[in-house]
Amino acid sequence: MGKKVKKESEPPSKDVFDPLPIESKKAATVVLMLNSPEEEVLVKACEAIHKFAEKGDENRSSLLGLGAVEPLSHLISHEDKLVRRNAFMALGVMAANSDVKRLLKKLDAIPSIIGKLSPEEDVVVHEFATLCLASLSVDFSCKVQISDQEGLEPLIQLLSSPDPDVKKNSVETICNLVQDLPSRVAVRELNGVPPLLELLRSEFPVIQQLSLRTLVIVTTDTDTRATFREEQGFDRLLEFLCNKEFSDLHVEALQVLSNCLEDRDSLQLIHETGGLQRLLQFITTPTLLDIQTNAVKAIYRVAQSSENRKLLHEQDIERSLVELLSLEGDSLRTATCQAVAAMSLHLASKDAFRDLDGIRAVVQLLGSEGGEVREAAAQALSSLTSSNQLNAYAVYEAEGDEGLVQQLHDVIPGAVAHAAAVLTNMAEQEVLRCSILSHGAMAALLEPLKSADTHTLVRATQALAALACDAEGRADLRNAGGLVPLVQLLQSNHKEVRRNACWAISVCANDEPTAVEMCKLGALDLLQEINSSANRRNKFSEIALQRLLDSNLSLKYSLTNTLAPTDITMDGFYDPGKVWESLPFRWL
Incomplete structure (x- = not known):
């Protein structure tokens, strides 16, 4: 055997660069690496x-300044799967920065991001692509672009992803998108309601909450509510509400329920399945204030139709509401x-609330510090006393007339308008009217008669007419200086305000001193002007003019050249001659 000779290794190729491990502690260097051709x-x-x-x-802003966003927006479409995934991870986190979002919008990155939501893509890409969209979708123009690029459909499909982060980001994006009406309709058309309902069973509260918030918005659409019923949405919702572990989310769940109960079919369905009784339990059972409040709001929404009110009355809802009036909490x-x-x-x-002493409980709320409570209390009393004199007297017995005059x-314009409406209802009874006047009602009406709020003006003029139906009321009005703003309302451009002012003047013209004073203030001239206009004339303006003329027969004869058989002339009657219609009559 020959001697073994050591085999020499082949020399390395001259055109191959040895691998170079790169380590850098500078962000700028790493950003430059984003332009490398090496995967x-x-x-x-x-x-x-x-x-x-x-x-x-702060780091995201630094990376933005170093120019990292633009190369990353290109790398999310790289052909290498790992490059694409890591680029999305970087861009998804950076998109939380407001300046990064603006740049991504400018770079028109949304189509590329949506394009990576396909089922074939890596779940990590799904997670960070949807994270990008969740950040971008808070901007209106980005919402429009996501919708225009048909991004809603893949987002709905990703609600069924096995990855909870993908679900969370997807439903958050959808929640942002449905702030606009077209997207709400699209969610229903793309069969988005079933997966949203399924998310209520998620083990992650944030996913449940985002799903509920989305359902709150989409169920404002009538057709979506029908779909909600068809998909057993009430069963899911009641199942959710019955679980005390989810009590922190019951407010949103009740808001969804409140929307859906606007429909008669929905109420009937939930009643048949025992859901209405469950809702009433939320009202009467001591629990979180927000939960009780939203349960009552749901009842309010239900009570918008006469059929629903009848059904609620059969459930003795009045007793539950009266009990709540004594609880703390303005909302x-x-x-x-x-x-x-x-x-x-x-x-x-109406009768049930009176029998349960609910009227007294509402009257007490007129003195609340919270303006919204005062307004709502007056609104309740206005409804309770409308066409119901027993309830009007109950308000008086509860000493509510003084509080209403103070209001x-x-x-708050609404509080004033509702208070005036209650006083109008009460003034039909003489005892009540006298009590109201004794509290200075005519003087209190001066400011409402000057209000810029139309609803307040309408209610104030109605109250004035109701309280001025006797000599005492008219004297109070004159002494308070209320005739001046009343006559000025004849010039209002609002039809109902002008009509009510005419009616109040016709009532006030029943005694001569008040009629004379109104004519001195120009009421006669203004009424003649109104009655000469085909558009502004009404039956009340005609009655008001006639009443003013009846208060001074000399003027009536001068203007009309005739007197009625019922006109009885007294000492002081004279013929002043024909008054030219273009000239105002001088009251001496």
């Missing part, structure tokens, strides 16, 4: 940027008063 370098650079961006918004009291107002449109409910000074 391994790109993977490591994207990974480093992702970790750096996760540490805070709960406001919602309860509004529900009382709605239910009081049902005749039997005419309120800074």
